[in-house]
Amino acid sequence: MKTLEKTKEGIINEGLSEESFEGVEVNSENEFTEFDENNNEEAALDDYHEVSNENETILGEDTDSEEPFLGGNSELNENVIENTEDDTLEKIEGYDYSVVDSKENTPQSIEGEGLNAYYGSYGDADLAELMRTESGQKMVQEVVIGKDDRKKINGTTKYPWRAICSLKIKAKDGTSWIGTGFLIGPRTVITAGHVVYMHKHGGWAKSIEVIPGRNGASKPFGSCKTSHFHSVKGWTKSKKRSNDYGAIILPKNCKFGNKVGYFGYANYNFFSLLGLKVNLSGYPGDKPAGTQWWHCRRIKLVTPRTLVYNIDSAGGQSGSPVWKYKNGKRYVVGIHTNGSSLGNSATRITSAVYKNLKNWKNKYK
Numbered sequence: 001m002k003t004l005e006k007t008k009e010g011i012i013n014e015g016l017s018e019e020s021f022e023g024v025e026v027n028s029e030n031e032f033t034e035f036d037e038n039n040n041e042e043a044a045l046d047d048y049h050e051v052s053n054e055n056e057t058i059l060g061e062d063t064d065s066e067e068p069f070l071g072g073n074s075e076l077n078e079n080v081i082e083n084t085e086d087d088t089l090e091k092i093e094g095y096d097y098s099v100v101d102s103k104e105n106t107p108q109s110i111e112g113e114g115l116n117a118y119y120g121s122y123g124d125a126d127l128a129e130l131m132r133t134e135s136g137q138k139m140v141q142e143v144v145i146g147k148d149d150r151k152k153i154n155g156t157t158k159y160p161w162r163a164i165c166s167l168k169i170k171a172k173d174g175t176s177w178i179g180t181g182f183l184i185g186p187r188t189v190i191t192a193g194h195v196v197y198m199h200k201h202g203g204w205a206k207s208i209e210v211i212p213g214r215n216g217a218s219k220p221f222g223s224c225k226t227s228h229f230h231s232v233k234g235w236t237k238s239k240k241r242s243n244d245y246g247a248i249i250l251p252k253n254c255k256f257g258n259k260v261g262y263f264g265y266a267n268y269n270f271f272s273l274l275g276l277k278v279n280l281s282g283y284p285g286d287k288p289a290g291t292q293w294w295h296c297r298r299i300k301l302v303t304p305r306t307l308v309y310n311i312d313s314a315g316g317q318s319g320s321p322v323w324k325y326k327n328g329k330r331y332v333v334g335i336h337t338n339g340s341s342l343g344n345s346a347t348r349i350t351s352a353v354y355k356n357l358k359n360w361k362n363k364y365k
Contacts, residue, residue: 046235047243048352050359051206054228060248088277088324090160091294092151099149100277100297109258153281153292160330162213162260163323165189166283166290169209172202180282181210182321182332185264185361186255189248190265191319192337192347193235196246203236204229208248214258214283216290217329224254230360242305244337245347247360263321266331267354272331273302278309280336282320306333307346322346 060091089097153161169177177198181191189210196205204227211223226248234243250256268276301308307322322334334346347353 009184018249021229036057037317047232047238047240048356049233050356051233051236052230060187070278087326090294090325092144092281092294095151095296096149097296145205150284150287150293150295151232152287153294156213156215156292159261160263160323161281161292162221163257163262164281164283164292165256166211166214166292167191167195167208167319168211170206171198172204172206174206175201177205177319178283178285178316180316180320182319183212183257183260184265184332184357185262185365186257187250187252187364188262188357188361189250190332190335190357190360191248191320192244192335192339193231193247195319196229196248197231197236199239209253210250210256211290212260213292214290215292216288218290221256221259224250224256226250226254232354232356242347245335245353245359248259249360249364263323263359264329265349265354266324266333267349267351268333270302272301273299273307273348275299276323276324276333278324278333280309280317280320280322282317283334285316302348305348305350307348309346311343 050212050227089100114180156162156164163183165183168177169179169180171177177195179191179195181189181195196208196289197203198205207225207231209223209225209229211219212221214220215331229246230247230249231246232243234240235246276299277296278299279294279296281292283290287293297310299307299309309322318337320336321330321332323330323332332349334348336346337342338345349357
């Protein structure tokens with residue numbers, strides 16, 4: 001299948017590229033061109049320029065004390081993506097996969113705007129109390145589409161579940177938040193932009209505690225706190241939904257990826273994504289605190305910068321990986337950010353996002 005070519009009308013030049021953590025290393029540098037809604041190429045490119053709080057105090061940057069990761073690094077470019085029907089989803093015991101191909105639930109009406117999939121200013125206890133209220137239940141209904149058939153992940157010490165991280169965020173203004181992230185390298189955790197940079201709460205987060213494979217009160221791999229973050233101008237300066245992604249950089253003495261492994265990630269074209277069966281797993285606030293929940297559905301809408309699906313989610317899952325399983329590897333194609341009963345959505349890993357993820361991964365090993 002041919003990739004889309006850039007035209008005067010502003011069609012995105014979409015590369016087909018993947019990166020994972022094992023195999024033979026192959027060069028996959030991709031040029032990228034992105035356009036904003038007004039076809040302003042220069043402005044759109046500026047949206048993807050990375051920004052960080054590196055000049056601020058970084059917590060725990062001690063000497064390296066971890067053993068080298070045995071998996072290695074690799075990248076894979078594909079000119080043709082073959083998506084078979086049965087090999088892109090994780091196999092979860094007891095899950096009825098026939099529902100993935102059933103008719104999607106479509107609401108008769110919706111009031112107001114879609115709920116952002118991240119409840120702010122609530123610690124675990126307060127969030128649990130909120131979810132018992134009528135308003136809390138209404139919020140959950142907006143992002144759990146149809147029957148709630150999410151499955152709890154009990155074996156969080158197994159891959160890939162252990163590479164998904166529960167996040168406890170302290171904003172600059174002192175408020176407490178929760179979120180989800182996922183490892184793509186030894187020290188690089190990818191999440192939503194509004195997890196690391198909160199416009200209404202002082203900008204860059206004060207600190208984030210990263211807990212891989214958390215299971216309730218259990219922290220099987222421990223946790224690390226950091227205040228080193230990255231995002232892009234499109235989010236921090238313009239608060240654009242299509243640029244809502246960022247990175248959490250772990251301290252040098254906290255290379256979780258070397259212990260638990262990490263996800264690959266991929267930039268696929270429109271035709272490879274539309275209808276693709278994908279997984280999503282994270283730490284929703286409407287379930288017992290610190291428990292990880294998985295769900296799956298097809299991608300039902302692909303825009304130049306976002307993916308839309310009827311995968312159930314709830315507040316706290318912003319930053320969750322949206323991935324496909326392929327030949328024993330996991331490739332993230334989107335970063336979950338928003339919830340609505342019309343469809344939950346993710347920031348799509350375009351060639352520009354792919355390049356930033358790769359840079360953050362390679363810079364912090």
